[in-house]
Amino acid sequence: MPLALLEPMTVLPARLPKALHELSRSDHVAEVVVVSTCMRTEIYAVANRYHNAMNDIREFIGRWSGLPPEAWSDHAYSYHDDAAIRHLFRVAAGLDSAVLGEGEILRQVRTAWEAAHAEEVDGPILAHLFRLAAETGKRVRNETQIAQGTTSLSQAAVAMAAERLGSLAGRTTLLVGAGEMGEAMATALSAAPAAGPVLVANRTWDRATALASRCGGQAVQWGSLPEAFHAADVLLTSTGSPDVLIEADDIEAVLLARGGRPLLIVDIAVPRDVDPAVGSLPGVTVLDMDDLKRFAEDAMAGRRQEVPAAERIVAEEIERYMEVATQREMAPVVAVLHERAEAIRQSELARLESRLAGLDPRSRRAVETLTRGIVAKLLHEPTVNLKAAAGSPGGEQMARALRQLFDL
Structure with a gap:
């Protein structure tokens, strides 16, 4: 979409x-x-x-x-x-x-x-x-090896910035947002060859300083973003803000002070942190999630060979899920059927209690065993067939028929 x-x-x-x-x-x-x-x-x-x-x-x-x-x-x-x-x-x-x-x-x-x-x-x-x-x-x-190499959006964002600039060596990166995605991008920056200084800005100062400390960067006060825009060669942003954070006016105000130095912005927030109009300013390039998708598509050819193996695992797990799910689906019907049969057996024994009262314990146990065996044999085939048909249209029809026939 x-x-x-x-x-x-x-x-x-x-x-x-x-x-x-x-x-x-x-x-x-x-x-x-x-x-x-x-x-x-x-x-x-x-x-x-x-x-x-x-x-x-x-x-x-x-x-x-x-x-x-x-x-x-x-x-x-x-x-x-x-x-x-x-x-x-x-x-x-x-x-x-x-x-x-x-x-x-x-x-x-x-x-x-x-x-x-x-x-x-x-x-x-x-x-x-x-x-x-x-x-x-x-x-x-x-x-599988499908997770080898660059397999996160944050890694891909940093890699895309490095490819666009040729390298991040000596480049100053401004990281806006210290949430999970911001932290992941900071980690990717730390692993980038010879990456330059990292500035971290976040509305919450404590989170900015904590992330800057972990990645060896420098925290920037939210109110000092214009100065950070002036210093940065690359702006990476991915906050959870519902509104645009960086307007065209914010960047345009510092362009003259940059002396024509280009600025690359990679905005992978959804909704976007950066007004798309910023990309029309001279010397400013804005890349967003649509650009990241295209970049990732070109970069993942090597991992595509792992897709068949991954698809086989998915198919196996779907089959496992269906087996458990269909068993759970039929289990209540089977259980209620057996409960109803047992209730009938007990009721009939209770009805004949006066006739059975004179039986010795051994004979009484024989009656119990006989009646239980009859019930078990009568229900064996329906139970097996119900479980075998679980998950199929025929199984659903059988379950409905049993509920109607035995008023379950």
């Missing part, structure tokens, strides 16, 4: 509880998790009624983004059942990222589920699904 459309759909962490509860209030959504990153906003839901739930989710997206459906429907996608499971597992495995094998997305998937769990809007189905998705992502990274 183009960045201009993705921005208004982004669900920032501070607003995630509101989004989760708004979605969960739908009569047709039983469980929900929202995964919102700089590349995607995805809603995973357990639907009581599929089409009604889809309509509710589309209406939510329209309200949240303030955009009419015709503006974004061609760029949206929806999956259900097996396809939805496969998509989530591929996302967690880094197979659906701008940077193939990206590690950050696995943490983001876990965090999304933890947030839903904390707000009590998930449930047993999504909890099981997201736990196994995280296991799938971890297994892909452990058993």
